[in-house]
Amino acid sequence: NVYEWVINQQGDVSTWMGMQTSVPEPQLPTLGNIKTYEVQSVKQVDDGMWQADVQAEILRPKSIGPDRSHLPGIAIATFDTRAASYDLGDIKVPASQVQRDLSENLSMAFTQSGRFRVLDRSYLADIEKELQTVSQGSIAPEEMARLGQRKGADLLLVGTIEDFQIGDSDREFYGAKMGGYDPYVRVRYRLIDTTTTEILWSDLYEWDKPEATIRAMAREQKIDDRNHPERLADILYPEIARAIAGDATDVLYPVQVIKVDGETVFLSQGQGRLEKDGIMKVYRPAGEMKDPDTGMTIKLEGEALATLKISDVRPDYGIARVEGEAGALQVGDRVRPDKQAQNASEQPAGQAATPGSSEAPLKW
Structure with missing residues (x-):
């Protein structure tokens, strides 16, 4: 039985352990296909245990597109949240939905930058399951960085969604309730080097624009902002993701x-x-x-x-x-x-500017 494979490649050493095979298989985890191999030496370590030095020729897959193997791999962890749900107008959206949508847009932004190999979400599934980050709160970034390194990530993006609110329905004007749009989004994030567990960049992203800006965005996208404020979130996610990915990317690639x-x-x-x-x-x-x-x-x-x-x-x-x-x-x-x-450039809250808008007094 194979007890341990030690793989040497360009000075790096990684280990795969298992006891599932009676002979070396033509396919091994992390090795790819073995074209040929030669047993160079064998010695007995103890009863039932032998050590063999094997030289093998490995077939490695070639990417269809340009070679991206030299780019750093980044894994985007599911951001923690401070609340179970968030208010988007009169609608409460589960925190899990905000986490998922923000994570997808961050993956898209980093992928489109062309500066990283964005690892698939399945690479972090085991981490999140093992540590139960969503249900039991955040963990030390050093520990997550080590686990991210085991999954093949050079960089790890972690963070916390502190606030994600769009609109309220508590305003009254002469007894009539009016829906307001006071957006408030706060996302704190860190970019971690998994090799050294060093925090390369840390920042707080705040999206706190005037109410008129929200309404202008809604008009541009033909969204009924008074009745469907939750759809405005679909506009915010890409903007938040671009800002976070941009600042994090500037650390390595301005x-x-x-x-x-x-x-x-x-x-x-x-x-x-x-x-x-x-x-x-x-x-x-x-x-x-x-x-x-x-x-x-x-x-x-x-x-x-x-x-x-x-x-x-x-x-x-x-x-x-x-x-x-x-x-x-x-x-x-x-x-x-x-x-x-x-x-x-942001306009003050109120109506959008019209051809007759002016700070000067009216002249009849």
């Missing part, structure tokens, strides 16, 4: 300028990272220096060179137009969202 053609700028990332009409700032690396306290490398950047507006988003890249005056841009310049500009 968006860069890959081509400049006059006022048109081509960017290194597209779907899953960029959003049409998004406002971005361009920065140029200005060298590196050592932190005198930690010895870590600090990457310097100069002032913003230009403001870009995303005009088109393709699967593998984005296209932007230069807004206003700009310095000479070049390949390799870094690009980040201009969050201040996006917040300033």
Whole structure:
């Protein structure tokens, strides 16, 4: 019987243990198909136990598309929740549905970024079953990172959905109840290196936009926002996922300028990272220096060179137009969202602007 297989590959050592075979099988877990093998030496360890050195030629599957084996593998854990359900208008949605929908959109955003191998949800099924993360609360990130590494993940995204509320029906105006739309979404997340269990990035995502923005989104999508606020959540999930995936991706792969053609700028990332009409700032690396306290490398950047507006988003890249005056841009310049500009563009709560809207007094 085979007691233990020790696999050596490029200095890495992994182990598969089992006692199911009487002879080496042509297929072994994690090894793939064995084309040929040769027993080089055999020695007896104790009664009934022998040790053999075997050299084998392994057939490995080849991907139909481009080779992605060099990309880091990321597993997205089901985010914890602080409540059993969330209010979307007059409708209560189970926390499990919010968890599932957010997880699916995060997987989509990371996949579309083209920078990661997103591991299938089945890779985390055993982890979640073993630790019962949903029913018994969160666990230490270090422990989940170790389990994620066992499942083949280089990176692990974990988090907590602290709030996910859209709308309320408690407002009254001269005795009449009116449905309001005060959205409040808070998601705290961490990106963990499973090898070192180091937290590479940690942040709090807050989606707290004015009520008028919600209604404008509903009108654009032809949603009856007064009676079906739960459908607004379908618009929020992709936006939340893009923001979280974008910030996490920037830790390893910041968006860069890959081509400049006059006022048109081509960017290194597209779907899953960029959003049409998004406002971005361009920065140029200005060298590196050592932190005198930690010895870590600090990457310097100069002032913003230009403001870009995303005009088109393709699967593998984005296209932007230069807004206003700009310095000479070049390949390799870094690009980040201009969050201040996006917040300033939000309208105050109330009716949408019309051709006659103005802060000036009316003139008859």
